[in-house]
Amino acid sequence: MSFGLSSHLVLPQRLTPALMNTLASSGARQIEIFAARHHFDYTDRHAVREMANWFGSNDMAASLHMPLFSPEDGGDWSRHTAPTLNLISTNKGDRILAMDETKRALEAAEQVPFTAAVIHLGLGDEQWSTRAIDDSLTAIEHLKAFAGPLGVQLLLENLNNAVATPEHLVEIVKIGHFDSVGFCLDLGHAHLQGMDHESGKSAIAKAFATFGDRLRELHVHDNKGMRDEHLWPGEGSIDWAEVSMLTKAATPPLVSVLELSHEFGFDADAAVKQVRAAIDRLSE
Template identity: 50%
Template sequence: MLRVLSTHLFLNQRLHPGLLELAARSGAQAVEIFAARQHFDYTQREDVRELCEWFRSNELQAFSMHAPMFPDREMGRAGAPSVNVIHPEKSRRIDSMDEIKRALEAAEQIPFKNLIVHLGEREDSWSQRTIDYAMTALEHLGAFASALGVRVLVENLTNDVTTPEHLMLILELGHLDNIGVCLDLGHANMTVGIPEAITTLSKRIVSLHVHDNHGLKDEHLWPGDGTINWKATTERLNTLAAPPAAVLEIGYTLGDQPAAIPDRIRAAYNRLELI
């Protein structure tokens, strides 16, 4: 498995080369860049160019980018609407697609190969409408991303739209053969369970979001700090035909001391027997 660190861990800081160097020193082979404007402003040429130049001269890979969840620098706290490509209002869907495409354009300089996309928010429900909007969004984003050499990966959330069974139905009904899945283990632990999620999504899984929780809240804890059975999870993952990339996606509000972060990252990869 490719060891990947999501920059979600540093979401309250501007993404700069020093943080990428910390990831490399911690045993990560690649990073997933979290596209939030206060962290990485994908609309600013200077910010994009800075990362582009760093990746050119370093071994750490840019594996993926997480699509933006809000179009502002406050993660919606100031009232900005969320990025939701299946929103009932057409104008919201269009604005959301435009925001994701702005982030995707960074692939012209930063060589990431995958884009992680959310379908909806917590309250979005399963219906023919959401099926249609989801298929349309993924088809459109898939075509736009493909021209940039990027593959779209859709993530299982905790809403009814993105259960493993429903995700597979969307992908199969839409004949979206070029769309993969990012299996979020923490979200699976809160919903159908990790074993069922792996079984249902197996042939589509390209990457994992690795974090822990207690089954009720999306806590983004370090592996081992929640209730996920990591030994059983690793054994089940080893049955997949191709090993997915393991993207460590830890919460930025946990308050870890900077000096302790490299050891915690290495311990997390060891828990999945990746080293």
């Protein structure tokens, strides 16, 4: 089982080479950079070059989580800032803003060796409709054409809205014939759906089956089944024995990226020790 670590853990801080060294000491073999301008400013040439140089000097795979916050959120961002960028908004201006910001983040792949980028479709109240399908197809088509020449594979993530369910994401990909697009299964998001009464399986097990061999990455965090908390594995109610069994049986092999809650003023070194312990527990 291969493990990665999302910089979401240190999202309140600017991502420096020193902080990257701390994250790398966790034992993870991949770092997923969370694209937020106050954290990793993908529009700043110096910041991008700095990150490219770090990956060039370290044996570590790189992936990217596309931006969720508009540029206007950067100055007063806090842990309570809700995502605002929406690639499939009903407002055309908002869709254009989200697309432009996402492309700006992807441009960093010209220097940073990102191999994958995780994409969100919609916000929390998104409804499944013909309009949502059309806007999703348009967004994926544009981003796929932009990311492909950069060597970046798009990964669609399941969310707690009516569009980005595993079943609907698979349907969108089939309609668009997006053969190169994969999926990222967020375990915490899936767990919030509880049991699938029709199949008798947990929502996590059903999501594994739905995504099938197009599944490339897991977002690993826990919750108590009520809200998206990004807790450490074992602090919530996810059945980690089941997750381990499903992960080991998956083909091709998956990268399990820990996407954990962030705090202001916390000790990054101490947090990384917790990451090492979490990786050890999950490995067992």
